Amino acid sequence: MKATLINPGINQKYAVQEPLNLGFLASHLLANGIEVIIIDELAGQDVARLLQDYKPDIAGITATTPLAADAYRVAGMCREMGIRTVMGGVHASVMPDEALRHVDVVVSGEGETALVDIIKDDIRSGIITRPYIRDIDSIPPPARHLIQMDFYVRSKSRIPHSYLYFVPEGAKIASVLTSRGCPYSCIYCHNTWRGTPTRYNSPERVISEIIALKKDYAVETIFFIEDNLFVNKKRLRAICELIIDNNIEVLWGGNARVDNIDPEILALAKRAGCRQITFGFESGSQRMLEILKKKTTVAQNKQAIEMCNDAGIIPQGTFIVGSPMETLEDVRLTMKFIEDSNIESAGICIATPYPGTKLWDWAQENNLMPQTYSWSDFDYLNTPINLSPAIPKQELLGLIDKINVLLVMRQKGRVNVLSALKGIAKEPSKLFTIVQSLLNNPHLIRNLAERFVSQIFSGLISRKISSRWRRQS
Numbered sequence: 419m420k421a422t423l424i425n426p427g428i429n430q431k432y433a434v435q436e437p438l439n440l441g442f443l444a445s446h447l448l449a450n451g452i453e454v455i456i457i458d459e460l461a462g463q464d465v466a467r468l469l470q471d472y473k474p475d476i477a478g479i480t481a482t483t484p485l486a487a488d489a490y491r492v493a494g495m496c497r498e499m500g501i502r503t504v505m506g507g508v509h510a511s512v513m514p515d516e517a518l519r520h521v522d523v524v525v526s527g528e529g530e531t532a533l534v535d536i537i538k539d540d541i542r543s544g545i546i547t548r549p550y551i552r553d554i555d556s557i558p559p560p561a562r563h564l565i566q567m568d569f570y571v572r573s574k575s576r577i578p579h580s581y582l583y584f585v586p587e588g589a590k591i592a593s594v595l596t597s598r599g600c601p602y603s604c605i606y607c608h609n610t611w612r613g614t615p616t617r618y619n620s621p622e623r624v625i626s627e628i629i630a631l632k633k634d635y636a637v638e639t640i641f642f643i644e645d646n647l648f649v650n651k652k653r654l655r656a657i658c659e660l661i662i663d664n665n666i667e668v669l670w671g672g673n674a675r676v677d678n679i680d681p682e683i684l685a686l687a688k689r690a691g692c693r694q695i696t697f698g699f700e701s702g703s704q705r706m707l708e709i710l711k712k713k714t715t716v717a718q719n720k721q722a723i724e725m726c727n728d729a730g731i732i733p734q735g736t737f738i739v740g741s742p743m744e745t746l747e748d749v750r751l752t753m754k755f756i757e758d759s760n761i762e763s764a765g766i767c768i769a770t771p772y773p774g775t776k777l778w779d780w781a782q783e784n785n786l787m788p789q790t791y792s793w794s795d796f797d798y799l800n801t802p803i804n805l806s807p808a809i810p811k812q813e814l815l816g817l818i819d820k821i822n823v824l825l826v827m828r829q830k831g832r833v834n835v836l837s838a839l840k841g842i843a844k845e846p847s848k849l850f851t852i853v854q855s856l857l858n859n860p861h862l863i864r865n866l867a868e869r870f871v872s873q874i875f876s877g878l879i880s881r882k883i884s885s886r887w888r889r890q891s
């Protein structure tokens with residue numbers, strides 16, 4: 419029995435980090451004696467050709483909501499070739515009936531056990547759910563040898579404006595996922611429907627994975643992609659101590675809640691190589707934090723930024739606008755928060771009601787669903803559902819542009835126009851990347867012009883992010 423796992427999609431803005439979920443499924447299949455490859459369309463692989471070459475008996479396809487249509491297209495391709503199809507992932511988990519119209523078997527929930535059962539027990543149709551895995555150390559590390567690691571380690575160069583802000587120019591980056599779940603229940607998050615407890619890999623397992631990544635892929639930086647790296651401080655402390663005691667040279671970042679950090683853990687994390695923490699700040703309005711059931715305060719948001727800056731760790735984060743019942747005044751408070759706080763890098767998104775979340779229920783209950791919509795618009799900017807009718811969508815987009823300008827201004831002195839020009843002279847292909855970014859974000863043109871003028875006059879010669887990093891490390 420030969421299996422293939424497929425990461426569908428053609429829009430490479432979604433290809434920031436390697437598909438570790440397929441890596442876990444593949445390593446579990448291999449541990450159960452099942453031959454498998456991973457085909458990564460998002461990383462530019464030709465699915466049809468590779469299917470023809472490999473001739474699998476079964477194809478397992480993953481999908482998030484905005485990539486559901488790509489997943490269904492790939493499923494159709496597999497079916498035409500007579501390959502049995504299985505679909506899993508966050509979208510199929512919450513929309514199993516829809517997915518079942520496109521594939522033979524749908525897996526709702528964690529896929530490792532389910533996929534092995536489907537293959538070994540020859541399950542040919544239906545929706546399958548298996549209990550979540552209690553001991554996640556029992557799943558071998560992701561089968562990275564089957565992932566397009568050469569492509570993903572260069573994510574920082576390919577997508578310079580992603581949230582991988584701490585990664586120095588030219589440095590290689592890899593991701594690790596060392597826990598599953600989160601004990602909180604914010605209304606926009608997948609954790610509201612997963613219903614699984616938080617589980618952790620042991621510190622020893624984490625360290626062995628980092629060592630292997632350095633050895634096998636020569637990565638200098640790592641991002642912990644799990645939802646909440648700092649929630650279990652005892653474990654994080656042990657991980658940091660192992661990094662320090664074993665002299666592992668690695669710079670890393672991870673996600674945290676603003677109320678899960680303190681100066682002591684930050685100091686230890688910094689010594690162990692932490693250079694960025696990504697927070698879900700979500701809003702500068704306390705009213706909105708309460709509506710989102712974030713269980714944090716605006717003061718904690720501010721304090722987290724200050725604590726990180728004091729510790730020499732870049733505070734990065736995301737803000738949500740357009741949440742239920744949000745008003746212009748709430749958005750203004752978020753803008754004011756960004757203006758007043760010392761944050762260099764952040765992302766803004768429009769509240770997007772992903773199926774299964776409490777936001778989705780809210781949209782249904784309040785008759786906000788349009789007659790027709792396309793899953794591909796469920797990214798963080800184009801959502802077809804306006805959850806805050808008090809602010810029209812166009813106005814919301816205009817406010818996001820303004821917030822983005824605020825954020826780029828915040829980077830003043832870190833990304834330098836003159837050094838960018840020098841970079842282009844050395845490497846003309848960079849011009850293409852810059853023009854592309856400017857076309858995608860027209861407001862940046864005005865902002866860059868402003869900065870250019872201000873830098874000429876002030877004679878500001880700033881350092882590149884990488885030199886800042888080298889000095890600190």
Ligand code: B12
Nearest residue numbers: 435437439478479480482483506507528529608643797798
């Ligand atoms: C890391 C991450 C990313 C990374 C890497 C994504 C990747 N390819 O792995 C990056 C930065 C690229 C990213 C991008 C996006 N992400 Co993201 N991301 C995550 C995050 C934090 C971890 C993903 C992960 O590895 N989870 C752990 C694994 C073990 O869980 P899993 O993915 O669900 O997989 C298990 C099961 O679902 C199942 N399964 C999965 N696939 C398959 C396939 C088969 C055949 C079977 C049988 C089973 C199966 O088995 C797996 C193992 O148990 C999740 C939140 C989370 N904690 O899951 C959000 C999350 C998946 N992302 C989300 C979103 C919205 C996005 C973006 C759309 C954002 C955007 N607008 O750009 C894009 C879409 C990217 C894409 N490729 O589809 C949402 C998805 C919501 C939804 N319904 O679609 C999530 C859930 C976060 C949230 N907001 O709640 N993301």
Ligand code: SF4
Nearest residue numbers: 600602603604607645
């Ligand atoms: S704290 Fe973060 S990961 Fe946890 S439920 Fe809230 S948004 Fe999701």
